[in-house]
Amino acid sequence: MVSNQPLFTPYRMGNLDLPNRIVMAPLTRMRAQSHDCEQRASAGLIITEATETSPEGLGWADTPGLWTKEQVRGWRLVTDAVHAPDGRIFAQLRHTGRILPPERLGGAQPVSASKVDPGQISVTPAGRKPTVVPRALTKQEIQVTVRDLAPAARNAIEAGSDGAQILANDLYLISQFLNAATDLRKDEYGGNLANRSRFLFEVIDSVLGEVNAQRVGVKIRPIYEGVAFRANNETLPVTEYAIPKLSTYNLSHLLLVGNTTDFSGTPLEMLAGDGMFQHFRPLYKGTLIANVKMDRERGNRLIAEGLADLVAFGRPYSANPDLVQRFAESAPLAEVAGTPSTFRGPTAIPITQPINHPNTTPGAEHAKDNPPTEQGDRSRSLRHSLQSTRLRNSRTLLVAEVHSTQRAYCTGTRMTVRSGPFDARYAAL
Numbered sequence: 001m002v003s004n005q006p007l008f009t010p011y012r013m014g015n016l017d018l019p020n021r022i023v024m025a026p027l028t029r030m031r032a033q034s035h036d037c038e039q040r041a042s043a044g045l046i047i048t049e050a051t052e053t054s055p056e057g058l059g060w061a062d063t064p065g066l067w068t069k070e071q072v073r074g075w076r077l078v079t080d081a082v083h084a085p086d087g088r089i090f091a092q093l094r095h096t097g098r099i100l101p102p103e104r105l106g107g108a109q110p111v112s113a114s115k116v117d118p119g120q121i122s123v124t125p126a127g128r129k130p131t132v133v134p135r136a137l138t139k140q141e142i143q144v145t146v147r148d149l150a151p152a153a154r155n156a157i158e159a160g161s162d163g164a165q166i167l168a169n170d171l172y173l174i175s176q177f178l179n180a181a182t183d184l185r186k187d188e189y190g191g192n193l194a195n196r197s198r199f200l201f202e203v204i205d206s207v208l209g210e211v212n213a214q215r216v217g218v219k220i221r222p223i224y225e226g227v228a229f230r231a232n233n234e235t236l237p238v239t240e241y242a243i244p245k246l247s248t249y250n251l252s253h254l255l256l257v258g259n260t261t262d263f264s265g266t267p268l269e270m271l272a273g274d275g276m277f278q279h280f281r282p283l284y285k286g287t288l289i290a291n292v293k294m295d296r297e298r299g300n301r302l303i304a305e306g307l308a309d310l311v312a313f314g315r316p317y318s319a320n321p322d323l324v325q326r327f328a329e330s331a332p333l334a335e336v337a338g339t340p341s342t343f344r345g346p347t348a349i350p351i352t353q354p355i356n357h358p359n360t361t362p363g364a365e366h367a368k369d370n371p372p373t374e375q376g377d378r379s380r381s382l383r384h385s386l387q388s389t390r391l392r393n394s395r396t397l398l399v400a401e402v403h404s405t406q407r408a409y410c411t412g413t414r415m416t417v418r419s420g421p422f423d424a425r426y427a428a429l
């Protein structure tokens, strides 16, 4: 796709050539389906939805994993589907830490840096439940957890991913160490900035034991709102400590999420709007991917101003599998139909319609508010149209809707819930 916009300038990220600078941000949609990713293969880079690295880190129901051979085989379907039309894909690796619901652990407490209830919700097979007070990982358990990330990264590559991204933000384990409100440890993993960052850098070292640094990225979101994770006096210092240190690793990229909270009158005020990128761009020497509330104009401007090398789009991608084409043609974007909860899950509903085309694709009309049975019928006809129609040729948008009958499509990536006591592996130390 040819365009003279900055977003369309080819870019070499690490040792990987990207045809454009448009990145699909990771979106947990609880489906990990090859056609979901294939539809978006025109992106310069796709980052997969968060993928768990061990059974102990599986804190979100129906998310994919990367610790078994079966999961590797499942992911191969996805990476092949992305590579066939010349796409590129990185697997995002996550350990959820204290977000894990106890019922997943036979009633045991989830683990974290310290005993602080994050006051969030756990997404369980039985619905959303409040998080509980976790127990603090012992130092030995930290070492096991750090080591677990390495095989998962290796598996990502074995499954055909072009690289791996370590999730170091939001509610999850790495940020539970970074955050002074959730890391109250007195040992070398708590207290000062170096100590709270130690877990992050040990994880990176561990992953780099298996995967070339040029194929490993990190996603960081310095400011996250929500109870224990609310930004505090230590938020900026720890990020100012971690980001320059990340620079020294010669990684593939740093995906930096901007701030969307009003911090007027506080030291964080300067991070509003483009402030996050203005502040951290000089502190990070490698490839910087800017994210949050981006649109075409802002993305082009950030690249032109040198504040970002690449730009990641999350919600816009959920509604616009052909985002690259729309940007190239300066076409309007489709709105996301439904609520944020419909972005995810097996009953997620169609969210797109064709541009520049009469709406002739079977089932491509909006199916908002369809009853489940109708969605099931629709999904079958759409799968047909998907199989016979390549996005890049037809420019037809396809509906990303998953019905239970389609689950086999990606069974290999789905979780097998480990039975037995959660602590068994740690206890074996």
Ligand SMILES: Cc1cc2nc3c(=O)[nH]c(=O)nc-3n(C[C@H](O)[C@H](O)[C@H](O)COP(=O)(O)O)c2cc1C
Pocket: 025, 026, 027, 028, 029, 048, 049, 050, 092, 167, 219, 257, 291, 292, 293, 294, 312, 313, 314, 315, 316, 340, 343, 344
């Ligand atoms: C439905 C949904 C699922 C998400 N899942 C993930 C995820 O698995 N991993 C992650 O790092 N971020 C996840 N995010 C955050 C996005 O990657 C992105 O950082 C955020 O949506 C801001 O970008 P946007 O303004 O372009 O949507 C998710 C966001 C949404 C809306």
